Structure formats: C-alpha cells, structure tokens
Amino acid sequence: MSVDHYENFPVASVLCPPALRPAVVSIYHFARTADDLADEGDARTDERVQALRDYRADLAATVAGQSPSSRWLHVYAPLAREMHRLQPPLLHDLLDAFEQDLAPPRYLDRAHLLDYCRRSANPVGRLLLGLYGVDDPTSLRRSDAICSALQLINFWQDFSRDGPNGRLYVPQADLDRHGLSADDVLACRDSPAARALITELCAWARGLMKEGAPLALALPGRAGWELRFVIQGGLLILDKIAARNHDSLLHRPALRVWDLPRLTWRALTMRAAS
Known part of the structure; x- marks a missing residue:
C-alpha cells in the first residue's frame, strides 16, 4: 500500500x-x-x-x-x-529533515539536495532493511540510492503543489544552467527551458533508481518483491512525466488503480538494469 x-x-x-x-x-x-x-x-x-x-x-x-x-x-x-x-539515530535524522522543512533553504547544487534526502528519505530504507537484518555496505548504498530517487521523483511530481507553497527543491546550479529563476519554477511557468530542466532532473532520479535497483533482486522473499513494486512505481511516475513531454509544472502525474497490471508486469519481469 x-x-x-x-x-x-x-x-x-x-x-x-x-x-x-x-x-x-x-x-x-x-x-x-x-x-x-x-x-x-x-x-x-x-x-x-x-x-x-x-x-x-x-x-x-x-x-x-x-x-x-x-x-x-x-x-x-x-x-x-x-x-x-530500530536504530534511533535514523529516527532523529527524519526529525532533522522535518525541522528543515519549516524553513527550507534554496539548494545550491545536487550534493546539497542529496544531503536533505539523506535525512528525509534514506533513513526509511535503512530502518526497513534493519528489520530484515540486512546491513552490508552494498545493500545500504543501494537502499540510499532508491530512497533518494523516490524523494527526487516526489519533488519532480509535485511542482504544481510545492510552487504555490513557496517550496523549491531544484538546485540553483540546475536553474542557472537552463537560464531559469527560482520564481519561474515557483510560479509554475511552463517553457521549453523549464521542460528541458525537468527532463534533466528526471534523468538524474532515474539514474539513482537504476543504481539501487539490484537490491530488489538481491533481497530474498517478500522483501525483494515489495521493493520491486516500490522501484517500479517510482519509475512509472517518471514515465508518466515523460509521456506528457515533461510538463509537470502544469500537470501532476499520479499512479491509478488501472496502472496496477502494468506495475505488476514490470515487477515480475524486472531485471537489474530496469
């Protein structure tokens, strides 16, 4: 669920x-x-x-x-x-992220934003792996990649919600590279430059997801199957953004009930590079 x-x-x-x-x-x-x-x-x-x-x-x-x-x-x-x-430091990390949300900074670059993901998203994956008794460095690294990717996908999905609330998660370096301002994104101003920016941001998130995806094939039993669905759900959101030519400043994609057969097929046929 x-x-x-x-x-x-x-x-x-x-x-x-x-x-x-x-x-x-x-x-x-x-x-x-x-x-x-x-x-x-x-x-x-x-x-x-x-x-x-x-x-x-x-x-x-x-x-x-x-x-x-x-x-x-x-x-x-x-x-x-x-x-x-459980691992209490990870619970405290989550609270650090929620506190940061009260006065979110303008993120300077991708490393700055990933540091937020390290506290807002990655602890969830590590807590769940801990319940399964998985703590090897490779699995933790892949879990972090998946969780950070999910957090980024949520950002690129929610432009039309975050903008009116004054929340900006696009790094300034990415804005500068595409000749856009923070106000352009906050106001959800669609343009070719904005769509090029979102295309690039989605590719970043997809790359992180693919980096972490082998974890779902390595985990045994129910844990691996659950993670397959989580990964494919995130990738499907990216596909929905791409299908609308990256217009997520205007349109928020979401998973629907009728996406379940497609999602199930992807989970069943998933390979490490998926």
Whole structure:
C-alpha cells in the first residue's frame, strides 16, 4: 500500500511478513505524525518548531526507556515496543529533515539536495532493511540510492503543489544552467527551458533508481518483491512525466488503480538494469 501523504511509504503491505508489520506501522506513524506537525493545519512556524522539539524530546525519552509525555502516546507506546529492532539515530535524522522543512533553504547544487534526502528519505530504507537484518555496505548504498530517487521523483511530481507553497527543491546550479529563476519554477511557468530542466532532473532520479535497483533482486522473499513494486512505481511516475513531454509544472502525474497490471508486469519481469 502506497500512502500518498508520506512519500511512497510502504505500510504493512500484503508482501510484508506479519511479524514485521507492527514495527513498520510504528515507523510510519512516527514519520507521518512528525510530517503533520511540520506541514498540516494552521499553526504558526514558531509553534511548529516547538512541537517538533517536544516530539524529539519524547523520542529521546522513549529511546532511554523513560515515559514520554501523554501528547503522542499513540505514536510512542507502539514505537517503544519495537525500539529494540530500530536504530534511533535514523529516527532523529527524519526529525532533522522535518525541522528543515519549516524553513527550507534554496539548494545550491545536487550534493546539497542529496544531503536533505539523506535525512528525509534514506533513513526509511535503512530502518526497513534493519528489520530484515540486512546491513552490508552494498545493500545500504543501494537502499540510499532508491530512497533518494523516490524523494527526487516526489519533488519532480509535485511542482504544481510545492510552487504555490513557496517550496523549491531544484538546485540553483540546475536553474542557472537552463537560464531559469527560482520564481519561474515557483510560479509554475511552463517553457521549453523549464521542460528541458525537468527532463534533466528526471534523468538524474532515474539514474539513482537504476543504481539501487539490484537490491530488489538481491533481497530474498517478500522483501525483494515489495521493493520491486516500490522501484517500479517510482519509475512509472517518471514515465508518466515523460509521456506528457515533461510538463509537470502544469500537470501532476499520479499512479491509478488501472496502472496496477502494468506495475505488476514490470515487477515480475524486472531485471537489474530496469
């Protein structure tokens, strides 16, 4: 199951072993609640900052085996039961990213943006691999590539949502190379230069996804099959952007129910270079 509210997070899907589902759900609710604190409702920025600080304090208490506040017991009670299987620094990394979302910088170059992905997306993959007992360097590197690719794909999918909210994830170096300004993207001004920019950004994300894709073929059983669907879902979004000549400043592509047969076929026939 892909939850649109929190970028392509797989939540206790039918492919996830039952024994791992409570841990997966606890991670999801931790991340989604933090996302809501940073992004939902009408709270002022200073109120969101304080809420995330309080949320982090409750995480620290839970990690230390102490009682958190009563404010988010629905998050921290189940998380505490699964903490022995989790890696607390990765949970703190996620909170770092949500805090950054409150005053997002203008990203200077791709390395700058990937550092954000390192905290906003990559911890999810590493947490899930940890549940499966996978921690070798090659698998972790491939997981990071997949998660960063998914985060980038979400950005290139969401121009029409992020622009009106003043959020810009295109590195300045890429804007400069195509002769575009931040205001051009924020205002969703379609142009040949903008489409050339999006073409290049999508190729970057696709390259990262292909770099990580062998992980899905290396992981055994349900883990590998679940990851195949995650990878192919991201690639299908890129294909939808390309099919409309990279007009995602104007049109937001999305996966629909009728995409499932195509997605299933791709997962079944996936090869390392797919």
